[in-house]
Amino acid sequence: MATKIIWLLRSGLALGLAASTLGFSLFPLRQSSAAVTGGVHPGPMSRAQAYARAEALTELGRKMFFDSSLSASGMQACASCHDPHHGFAPDTATPVEMGGAHLDRPGLRAVPTLRYLQAVPSFTEHFYDSEDEGDESVDNGPTGGLTWDGRVDHGYDQAKIPLLSPFEMGNKDENQVVTSLSKAAYSGDFREIFGQDVFGNARDAFQGAVEALSTFEQSGADFYPYSSRYDAFLAGKGTLTAQELHGREVFEDPAKGNCSSCHLSEPANDGEPPQFSDFGFLGLAVPRNMAIPANADPNYHDLGLCGPQRTDFKDRPDYCGLFRTPTLRNVALKKSFFHNGYFHSLRDVVSFYATRDSDPGRWYPKNADGTIRKYDDIPEAYWGNLNQDPPFGRKPGDPPALTESEIDDIVAFLGTLTDADQLPGPAQQAAH
């Protein structure tokens, strides 16, 4: 509890500072928000009105994000799975979280970080990147969208998923969420922003709720501070150790890690810091995770882009097994990796990249006759979709793509991507 209060105070301060650099004070605006925000469907707004509305929605969304009364169990908030002290990913090592009215329904996927989502483009099947080696005619294929399969484009549509999912916050419908909101301590703030009679129209109130959550998720101080040691290094304001620098080299070397071909590590042409993802969809054949209860059914396969959670591409076998490339910012804070949370250490993840194809017996289970059940979470019909570029694509018995010390160096480099507010410091230590 104490931890959360300190975090709220600190980020409140950061927002106040951000507002004051824009030349006006935050607090008078917040008090007069009712006058300027204009209900759930505001008409045209001046810049100052739009800013004030965003500010008010951010603070409302922040309160909602930590409010467990918005779940059917009364015990689960967004922050229960997306812990602000772990880059908005869980602080647990379980591959999937429990949810639902009695917190007894297991999820299907590992919980991703919510940091740096502001950079995720809307989903498209054909992505042409103007920065792609200077050639805009290259089709990078399916790219973007939120969740591991990119099935929603906007934070306000995404927020509906956990609020209503039977294995997440478990509300049976929008009305249930709105009823809880109308009883929340901050229901007055909600009415002030969206109109005094907003709770009389459940559709509008629900729309306001998800808009507040998604506006909070766009708060830079909370969600994209760019405060890692690597950011300081890129800005010429900090140094990396020799090991970290070597890790970066191997991470970027197309013949070695080749990691930066998907997890972009250099600033964009306009100087924007790197996001450590190009948001493309790829098939890596992460081993099947039997710790996910749904996987007890041998006929169940989470195939990402082609379903079953995403439904619009269920007739696209060429999309089966593909998942959206995640950012690697704050990845060292995670305890479960990949869409199915199969791995629990960063070193194992990087070792898997280095030896998936040269030593598959290290990662995949064996059949009764001793043969290796390679790519065991992807039916063979879809193996053609799997990525075979370096560091993959070696033959069994080949040397690994990375030596043990290169793996250590990449792990060290990934450690430089943790934001400053997530590192143990005086404030955090006092709070724990």
Ligand code: HEC
């Ligand atoms: C029970 C755990 C749980 C709770 C509670 C939860 N989430 Fe999530 N969240 C997940 C999982 C799991 C995913 C990945 C889902 C998928 O890929 O299908 C996810 C994905 C997301 C994403 C997309 C991230 C990305 O990389 O594209 C956003 C945004 C998000 N959640 C916001 C929220 C908000 C807002 C709330 C509260 C209203 C919330 N979550 C509550 C587990 C949870």
Ligand code: HEC
């Ligand atoms: C071809 C594109 C591609 C390349 C190359 C690549 N990755 Fe990834 N990376 C992905 C995708 C896609 C995922 C998610 C896959 C999944 O969950 O099934 C991922 C996931 C990860 C994760 C897990 C992140 C999390 O939040 O769970 C880590 C860590 C990671 N990659 C590190 C690396 C490193 C280190 C390298 C180089 C050795 C590398 N990647 C090379 C595409 C790539």
